[in-house]
Amino acid sequence: MQTECLEARVSASLLLHPRVGVVVPKHGRNIVDRNRTKRRLRELIRLRLLPVIGRVDLLVRAKPEAYRSSFDELALQIDAIASWAAGISAH
Incomplete structure (x- = not known):
């Protein structure tokens, strides 16, 4: 999945918990x-993504636009990724 500032890829996992990588x-x-962009993404993933996704491996990659985005703009995009990933992990 791609948003304005982020790319996300997901894969099913055999582990009992989700794993998320940030690039x-x-x-x-x-x-x-x-580092500021990484900290923002990690915090948003911890608060908004991990509680809703299931047993998946997820990779989130920042595009150049992520550097110019506010915390709230990134939050909206993480929410979109969370909805998408939750739908995939439910299958």
Whole structure:
């Protein structure tokens, strides 16, 4: 799935809990911007994604637009990914 700022890929897992990976490429930005984006995504995933997804492996990758997005904009996109991933993990 792709949103304006994020890409997500999901795979079924045999584990009893979800696993989530976060990838934030450099995209020509400095380390401060990159770390801020990673922290925002990790917090949103912890609060909004992990409680609703089942036994899946999920990879979230930031696009260059993620660096310019506010916390609230990223939250809306994480919510969309959560709805999508919850539907997949329910099958």
